[in-house]
Amino acid sequence: MFKWVHFGVGLNLTGRTLYLINDDDETRVSLKIDYSKIGIGNKLAVRGGGRFVLGQRLYSPEGGFHVLETMDGDFADYRLYNSFLTSSEIADLLKCKNPSLPRQPFVTLTHSSLKKVGDIELGQIELDTVCSDHIPEFYLFFSDKRNFQDALSLCRKIKGEIILPQEPELNEMLYHAFLPQREKCQDIWTHFFWLGFEGDLNNRTWHKLLDRKAPEWFNFLSLYRSVTQEYQCAATVSHDPYKWAACPCGIEACVLCNFTTHPELRLRGMCKVSLLDKNYSFRENDEYKLVFEGVWHTMILFEDDTWVLRSRLYQNISGRMILKTRGEYPVGVHTWELSGDRCADNETDLLLTSCNVTQYTCNDGSCIQKDARCDLSMDCADESDEMDCSVVAVPARYAEKIPPPNVFAEPLPVNISFNITSIKEFDLTSFSIGVDMMITTKWEDRRLKYKNIRGNYKVNQVESIESVWTPKLKYRDGTLSAAKLDVHSENIYVSRLTGALPDDSTTILEDIVYSGKGNPLVFEQELTIDFKCHFRLQMYPFDRQVCFLEFILELTSDLGVLTQDGEGVTFTGKRVLLEYKLLSERYRNYTRDSLSHVRVILEFQNLYGYYIGNTFLPTIMLVTIGYTCFLFDLADFEDRIMVSLTLLLVLATFFSQVSLSIPRTAYLKLIDVWFLALITDLFAVIMSLVIVEVIRLKALDSTTVIKVVPLMKEAKSSKFESFISTWFSEPNKLNMAFFYFYPITLIVLLIIFVSVGGKSLFAAIPEEFR
Numbered sequence: 131m132f133k134w135v136h137f138g139v140g141l142n143l144t145g146r147t148l149y150l151i152n153d154d155d156e157t158r159v160s161l162k163i164d165y166s167k168i169g170i171g172n173k174l175a176v177r178g179g180g181r182f183v184l185g186q187r188l189y190s191p192e193g194g195f196h197v198l199e200t201m202d203g204d205f206a207d208y209r210l211y212n213s214f215l216t217s218s219e220i221a222d223l224l225k226c227k228n229p230s231l232p233r234q235p236f237v238t239l240t241h242s243s244l245k246k247v248g249d250i251e252l253g254q255i256e257l258d259t260v261c262s263d264h265i266p267e268f269y270l271f272f273s274d275k276r277n278f279q280d281a282l283s284l285c286r287k288i289k290g291e292i293i294l295p296q297e298p299e300l301n302e303m304l305y306h307a308f309l310p311q312r313e314k315c316q317d318i319w320t321h322f323f324w325l326g327f328e329g330d331l332n333n334r335t336w337h338k339l340l341d342r343k344a345p346e347w348f349n350f351l352s353l354y355r356s357v358t359q360e361y362q363c364a365a366t367v368s369h370d371p372y373k374w375a376a377c378p379c380g381i382e383a384c385v386l387c388n389f390t391t392h393p394e395l396r397l398r399g400m401c402k403v404s405l406l407d408k409n410y411s412f413r414e415n416d417e418y419k420l421v422f423e424g425v426w427h428t429m430i431l432f433e434d435d436t437w438v439l440r441s442r443l444y445q446n447i448s449g450r451m452i453l454k455t456r457g458e459y460p461v462g463v464h465t466w467e468l469s470g471d472r473c474a475d476n477e478t479d480l481l482l483t484s485c486n487v488t489q490y491t492c493n494d495g496s497c498i499q500k501d502a503r504c505d506l507s508m509d510c511a512d513e514s515d516e517m518d519c520s521v522v523a524v525p526a527r528y529a530e531k532i533p534p535p536n537v538f539a540e541p542l543p544v545n546i547s548f549n550i551t552s553i554k555e556f557d558l559t560s561f562s563i564g565v566d567m568m569i570t571t572k573w574e575d576r577r578l579k580y581k582n583i584r585g586n587y588k589v590n591q592v593e594s595i596e597s598v599w600t601p602k603l604k605y606r607d608g609t610l611s612a613a614k615l616d617v618h619s620e621n622i623y624v625s626r627l628t629g630a631l632p633d634d635s636t637t638i639l640e641d642i643v644y645s646g647k648g649n650p651l652v653f654e655q656e657l658t659i660d661f662k663c664h665f666r667l668q669m670y671p672f673d674r675q676v677c678f679l680e681f682i683l684e685l686t687s688d689l690g691v692l693t694q695d696g697e698g699v700t701f702t703g704k705r706v707l708l709e710y711k712l713l714s715e716r717y718r719n720y721t722r723d724s725l726s727h728v729r730v731i732l733e734f735q736n737l738y739g740y741y742i743g744n745t746f747l748p749t750i751m752l753v754t755i756g757y758t759c760f761l762f763d764l765a766d767f768e769d770r771i772m773v774s775l776t777l778l779l780v781l782a783t784f785f786s787q788v789s790l791s792i793p794r795t796a797y798l799k800l801i802d803v804w805f806l807a808l809i810t811d812l813f814a815v816i817m818s819l820v821i822v823e824v825i826r827l828k829a830l831d832s833t834t835v836i837k838v839v840p841l842m843k844e845a846k847s848s849k850f851e852s853f854i855s856t857w858f859s860e861p862n863k864l865n866m867a868f869f870y871f872y873p874i875t876l877i878v879l880l881i882i883f884v885s886v887g888g889k890s891l892f893a894a895i896p897e898e899f900r
Contacts, residue, residue, distance in 0.1 A: 186199065270389070275383055288393055291326055291387065305372050322384065325374060349373055351375045354375035355375075363377055396483055406428050410423060428447075462481065463514075487633070542574075546692050548698070549701075550702070551568065554566055569654070574646060583649070592623065592651070625652050661679055678729050680730075681728045683726040753777075753808050757869065767819070781805070789802075
């Protein structure tokens, strides 16, 4: 607004060309001539005798005045020539070079017979203002008294600064221009209007508010020029012309704001079909008063002790601001009584703001950066930046119990992931496991919109979980029974992945709004799950256990499905437990009975090193000691048998103690087989010792008894009896045979156990869990 546009049109009838020059842009259009109407050889001409209308659209030469199709703006110059000007001559005119043209215009804006129709005002404007992009500094005066901070806030709300003259001429001009207002401004302090100074207590000097530099010129009274703890502001005085004085910042004086540009303001809160202007600005006027002018036809000005809204096109449109306190200005959020607009006639809140698109407007009209909105820090003086900070904008007809609608007839994808933080319990005796985990589900709800969400989704927390739809899950364990849950926390966040929606001027809140499409909701549940697992202990302690949890979405698969998010399942805790180690965690999803399932599979391996050192090696040592009984003297049967029997009792007691610390099962475990094999082996050793002793005693008896047998019988059984007699008649050889035989059995037993245990340790995960 208030930017001068220079344009010219040239019609070259000889060259059949139409020129349009708009500042630095030039457009040429070739004319299509219908010679059947003018005849061949006749010259083209512009026929006179009609009407010329400036600033009004006409559909016919006769035309007719229509207020809705009238120009709303300022004409600074207008010239109509009755001969063709070249494009360079037109360009020179537009650049205010005033070339010496041999022709003079026969119609101008000031010297012609143009008749004024409608609301037209005549005035004067400098040529330099029209021909330059520079906007001359202008001033607005506010006669209602305010303290310094309120005065500074008022100027800055409309993109101005408190005046600070830097030359005597301007200082004198301002003093005389507003001297008639001094009765409204002064009090016992006789201060007139504030100056844009800031006192520095450290070095007792004055700084300009605009750039914090020292002033080039000042005109203080000699007694009131110093910066003190009490006097840190400055104002002009009315009792001594052109003079300034230091004063307390808490006193009240009038406000004089200066502007170096025409501020752009926006009016928000109207319905989409409203006829009111949405963009406003203001400029200098003879009375130095603030008048907001809309880009088309609306004006906001102060009349009858309040601010009113008026239209130059629609006479039936009117508005009146409801003042809550004296001295209010329409900048910020205010209640208006509107009538005649396409929106309903009622009281409504409107926001008039000078903040740019990267800023948020406080209710009082001051500006802050948009990223300071709803950041848990009070940045607005009225604290309005932390009001209405709900992340989710729930529409009126939103049903939180109904899932988001299908898109393109596809079921809603619910991305799910699991982060297991620790294994709290692993109890073999009760077949139970307890895990701490974080379950994260993500989905899009296109029915929702989100406000002021940040890049870090953790700060975009939804206040009420019940206000939005969330996916419900069933929890099942390896027994297909319900798992026991202990929920520690549940939070919903919004993850910002796409850009913001276009600004909606129908709301007074300048929130950055994002669509539910592309910006998923994130539901995080921190909980402890206790569940059962079918432990397979046949290979204990060389066993691997596979346990799982199932999560079932309580939606049919045509409405929603669980899909893997990222790795699906991760483990961030300590894998080594008291007796087992977590080898791996797996994710599997599938559909069964028209419901979407996700299975989290945990694979554990027994830390068998404890049993090797605490069970297998001691038992091997016990059995080995039992084998040494064969090395005792054959005549020392009492020691031989007592040692072996003691070892058997120790081994049986050891077996009993170990059995108390491991789960009891109806089937034999590998460790049970080990003990039974060793006990059997030791039992065989005892029996072998007895056999050797019996043979030894018989051998002693045979030295005193002479046995006589028939010759024929001896011949028939000589081979068998000779074999038996060889071993059983010589106890030393039999004893040594046993000594070598039993260690071999132990070695074979070890080989069998190592192979069986190793196969169990490295066995693949069963097919049912894959």
